[in-house]
Amino acid sequence: MPANRFNGHTDYGIGIGLRSPHYHHILTRKPVVDWFEIISENFMIDGGRPLRILDQILEQYKVVQHGVSMYFGSAERPNREHLRRLKTLVQRSKTPWLSDHLCWGSVDGRYTHDLLPMPYTFEAARSTAQKIREVRDFIEIPVAVENVSSYAEFHVSEMTEWEFLNEVAERADCGILLDVNNIYVSSQNHSFDPFTYVNSVPAERVAQIHIAGHSKYRRYILDTHDHPVIDPVWKLYARAIERVGHTATLLEWDDSIPSFDEVHDEALKANRFLASASLAAAV
Amino acid sequence: MKLLNLQRRMARAVMTPLTHSERMRTVAPDGRSMRAVASQIIKPNDRLTSFERLEIYNRQYWFRVLSAFAEDFPGVRAVLGGRRFDAMAKAYLIDCPSQSFTLRNLGSRLVSWLQKHPSRAGERQNLAVDMARLEWADIEAFDGLREPSLKPEDLAGVNPAKLRLRSQPYISLLALRYPVDDLLLEVRKDSDDLDVASNAFNERHKRKRVGAVAKLNPSAIFLAVHRLDEDVYFRRLDREEFAILSALQAGKPLSAAIESALRGSLIAVADRAAHVEKWFHTWAALGWFCRLEKSPKNEKAASRQ
Numbered sequence: 001m002p003a004n005r006f007n008g009h010t011d012y013g014i015g016i017g018l019r020s021p022h023y024h025h026i027l028t029r030k031p032v033v034d035w036f037e038i039i040s041e042n043f044m045i046d047g048g049r050p051l052r053i054l055d056q057i058l059e060q061y062k063v064v065q066h067g068v069s070m071y072f073g074s075a076e077r078p079n080r081e082h083l084r085r086l087k088t089l090v091q092r093s094k095t096p097w098l099s100d101h102l103c104w105g106s107v108d109g110r111y112t113h114d115l116l117p118m119p120y121t122f123e124a125a126r127s128t129a130q131k132i133r134e135v136r137d138f139i140e141i142p143v144a145v146e147n148v149s150s151y152a153e154f155h156v157s158e159m160t161e162w163e164f165l166n167e168v169a170e171r172a173d174c175g176i177l178l179d180v181n182n183i184y185v186s187s188q189n190h191s192f193d194p195f196t197y198v199n200s201v202p203a204e205r206v207a208q209i210h211i212a213g214h215s216k217y218r219r220y221i222l223d224t225h226d227h228p229v230i231d232p233v234w235k236l237y238a239r240a241i242e243r244v245g246h247t248a249t250l251l252e253w254d255d256s257i258p259s260f261d262e263v264h265d266e267a268l269k270a271n272r273f274l275a276s277a278s279l280a281a282a283v
Numbered sequence: 284m285k286l287l288n289l290q291r292r293m294a295r296a297v298m299t300p301l302t303h304s305e306r307m308r309t310v311a312p313d314g315r316s317m318r319a320v321a322s323q324i325i326k327p328n329d330r331l332t333s334f335e336r337l338e339i340y341n342r343q344y345w346f347r348v349l350s351a352f353a354e355d356f357p358g359v360r361a362v363l364g365g366r367r368f369d370a371m372a373k374a375y376l377i378d379c380p381s382q383s384f385t386l387r388n389l390g391s392r393l394v395s396w397l398q399k400h401p402s403r404a405g406e407r408q409n410l411a412v413d414m415a416r417l418e419w420a421d422i423e424a425f426d427g428l429r430e431p432s433l434k435p436e437d438l439a440g441v442n443p444a445k446l447r448l449r450s451q452p453y454i455s456l457l458a459l460r461y462p463v464d465d466l467l468l469e470v471r472k473d474s475d476d477l478d479v480a481s482n483a484f485n486e487r488h489k490r491k492r493v494g495a496v497a498k499l500n501p502s503a504i505f506l507a508v509h510r511l512d513e514d515v516y517f518r519r520l521d522r523e524e525f526a527i528l529s530a531l532q533a534g535k536p537l538s539a540a541i542e543s544a545l546r547g548s549l550i551a552v553a554d555r556a557a558h559v560e561k562w563f564h565t566w567a568a569l570g571w572f573c574r575l576e577k578s579p580k581n582e583k584a585a586s587r588q
Contacts, residue, residue, distance in 0.1 A: 045387070076287075107287070112344050152333075
């Protein structure tokens with residue numbers, strides 16, 4: 001939905017990830033960009049250049065925080081130091097909502113720094129939802145969970161990935177960051193219809209959408225964020241926009257990063273779908 | 284299988300070291316069959332076995348942590364050489380897996396680990412430890428906290444015998460055996476110059492420079508790793524300068540810090556006051572001291588004047 005309680009009732013347009021190779025371009029040329037997404041962990045520090053640059057960006061642009069290591073799905077409770085630093089950054093960035101992944105990545109205090117897939121069980125859904133609620137209560141802004149790309153499925157799973165996402169979102173009463181590239185990657189790796197996934201997501205909970213490129217190997221696809229968005233992903237995006245309306249959209253490009261203009265131009269291709277959604281809403 | 288149990292088993296598998304050819308082991312170092320572990324928790328599909336699906340995560344884990352670690356310690360890599368560094372990095376990360384939500388802290392235990400495992404660095408252990416200390420201090424200086432700096436007026440009426448000055452949290456004071464500051468700057472310059480020179484040339488140059496430094500007789504150098512205008516700098520210090528700053532960092536009152544630092548100094552007694560004044564002037568200009576806390580100790584020191 002354009003503006004809802006899961007994205008702080010904002011109506012953001014098309015953003016791109018704030019990445020260090022583009023800092024100079026952004027700060028000196030001041031390009032027109034609807035918003036930037038930052039990786040929270042890069043700025044959960046005490047001082048130095050990254051925070052100075054963030055402050056300069058915040059003077060000119062809207063910023064939304066996206067995390068990579070809260071691990072809502074890890075069986076252990078949230079790390080208090082992590083939460084404290086995250087909240088400090090939330091107060092600095094004034095992000096209207098915060099997102100992180102529906103995954104796990106740490107156990108017994110050891111971190112893999114990966115987005116590991118969840119077993120789709122009711123026990124995991126309950127535990128994950130509880131953790132999302134704890135985080136949201138602590139940081140006091142809306143939280144959206146993002147579906148991840150995956151390369152493995154567990155024997156113990158009791159439902160599909162989209163059923164699990166819906167179960168968690170309902171139990172936690174949280175938003176969804178719908179990554180249509182991740183849906184595509186997982187659909188290829190696990191042989192399901194990606195449109196079934198997109199059609200099953202509760203539209204009213206979608207706070208934001210991610211688009212990205214990936215790398216295709218002979219027997220699987222890896223979510224590498226180092227290519228332009230491919231047509232099948234744009235088609236999924238079109239269907240998602242058709243269902244949820246004009247929604248804050250972000251292009252992720254994290255490796256082999258081209259020029260700022262190339263990344264931004266790729267992101268702006270989303271406009272053709274957003275425009276038709278706006279038109280449909282107006283009719 | 285309970286969630287915690289499944290996550291423990293999978294994390295253990297994912298963090299199991301790879302083979303020399305960077306594939307997942309069929310048998311883990313503790314004798315577990317990795318095929319059995321994989322097939323117990325992960326479904327196969329029409330293209331990949333359970334083992335192959337788990338292997339994707341196993342390889343991603345090691346590629347990620349090794350590349351982050353190498354990025355943080357190019358100086359140690361130059362000292363040890365690529366092959367020895369890679370072996371050392373794997374051994375370190377097996378012993379010291381990440382315990383932090385951020386990869387920034389991956390190398391936080393490298394110095395103490397290298398000191399406990401001298402064979403990992405071979406003949407260049409001392410040089411490698413010095414370089415690791417410098418590179419970790421560099422990371423700390425890059426994004427450490429900066430508190431409001433001390434101003435001259437803050438010191439009005441304060442008794443130096445009671446005054447406890449705190450240095451900025453981002454500053455590290457290092458007593459080193461080798462001039463690794465110069466060496467690290469050269470290593471970084473070589474990396475920056477990669478666009479204009481061949482990789483082979485840079486590797487040769489690096490090896491030559493490291494070899495020359497390794498042959499030097501160890502002699503103490505004193506360094507402050509600090510930050511100015513958000514850039515990190517390595518500043519060489521005099522022995523006495525280092526001693527005063529270290530004593531202050533350890534919580535000694537100002538007078539006692541100066542007195543202990545100058546005991547046995549080769550600086551002529553008549554010249555000492557001028558030296559101390561010059562040092563404090565420089566440190567103040569660099570903003571190295573934090574504003575005084577309104578602690579009972581310092582309040583009392585001020586009120587007795």
